[in-house]
Amino acid sequence: MEQRSSDRKGHGLVPGRICVVTGAATGIGRGIALALAKEGAWIAVTDINVEGAQLVAMEIEQAGGSAIAYRLDVRNREEIDAALAAVLEWSGRLDIWVNNAGVSTMNWFVDLDEDEWDFNMNTNARGVFLCSQAAARQMIAQRQGGRIISVASMAGKRGEAPFLAHYIASKFAVVGLTQAMATELVSHGILVNAVCPGYVQTSMQEREVVWESRLRGISTEAVRQSYVDDTPLARLETTEDVAKVVVFLASEYSDFMTGQAINITGGSWMH
Numbered sequence: 001m002e003q004r005s006s007d008r009k010g011h012g013l014v015p016g017r018i019c020v021v022t023g024a025a026t027g028i029g030r031g032i033a034l035a036l037a038k039e040g041a042w043i044a045v046t047d048i049n050v051e052g053a054q055l056v057a058m059e060i061e062q063a064g065g066s067a068i069a070y071r072l073d074v075r076n077r078e079e080i081d082a083a084l085a086a087v088l089e090w091s092g093r094l095d096i097w098v099n100n101a102g103v104s105t106m107n108w109f110v111d112l113d114e115d116e117w118d119f120n121m122n123t124n125a126r127g128v129f130l131c132s133q134a135a136a137r138q139m140i141a142q143r144q145g146g147r148i149i150s151v152a153s154m155a156g157k158r159g160e161a162p163f164l165a166h167y168i169a170s171k172f173a174v175v176g177l178t179q180a181m182a183t184e185l186v187s188h189g190i191l192v193n194a195v196c197p198g199y200v201q202t203s204m205q206e207r208e209v210v211w212e213s214r215l216r217g218i219s220t221e222a223v224r225q226s227y228v229d230d231t232p233l234a235r236l237e238t239t240e241d242v243a244k245v246v247v248f249l250a251s252e253y254s255d256f257m258t259g260q261a262i263n264i265t266g267g268s269w270m271h
């Protein structure tokens, strides 16, 4: 069943836990990797941008943590298996898997083509399926439980946003998959939860601001302001805002939680 912190040496809320973070070269994934490392986890920093992943791993090591970087495309089962095998060689086990890698594009629903649909669904939904399956199989074999945490989105609960039909469908899939996996994996002591961020300041948001400005015919400043206006806490979200809740879901403080999708939106979405 679930491993106790007293089983392993280390400090912090996730001492010595072996953790894989996908899409961790930048943005929210980088924030999660740094926060978990600060709380004592060993981090496999993975991404299709392997140079970026290496920089994050170096940053963790320079701060006194333990990290290693691997290329891992979440759409590719062979790459997932190869990265997981390398993680096991490095650390001997897997305790926590964070599905963070994701993409977005923006378009009117009537103009969406199949390539755009497939790009979003393959990374955001199929990627979570493939990675979680690999992680769950390993955790079941270890017989000591584990945690699977996915970065869904406010768009995984809130369909009424323009230009994001394909992205919304992919993130609703992540929330549904979280509940279904939690149901099946609970007997193995594996807890499965998700977080649903709002308007987070990352390179993804920078791209979206430009697309939305074009699609709505307003300035990029006006788009950014509309995000703040839609947020009761009245500021854009930071990667640290998301990472803190992921640390909670990785720690013993969430021992009695599974199948949840927690909003971290500054109040933008309350359901």
Ligand SMILES: NC(=O)c1ccc[n+]([C@@H]2O[C@H](COP(=O)([O-])OP(=O)(O)OC[C@H]3O[C@@H](n4cnc5c(N)ncnc54)[C@H](O)[C@@H]3O)[C@@H](O)[C@H]2O)c1
Binding pocket: 022, 023, 024, 025, 026, 027, 028, 029, 046, 047, 048, 049, 052, 072, 073, 074, 075, 100, 101, 102, 103, 104, 123, 127, 151, 152, 153, 154, 196, 197, 198, 199, 200, 201, 202, 203, 204, 205
């Ligand atoms: N930024 C936001 O406002 C926001 C809000 C809610 C949810 N999210 C979700 O948070 C996650 C991270 O978003 P972000 O804003 O940090 O994005 P980002 O674009 O800044 O970073 C995403 C990272 O994922 C990597 N990546 C892309 N495709 C990949 C693949 N196939 N395999 C492995 N890595 C891949 C990229 O190289 C990049 O390093 C995504 O799942 C996104 O949908 C973002």
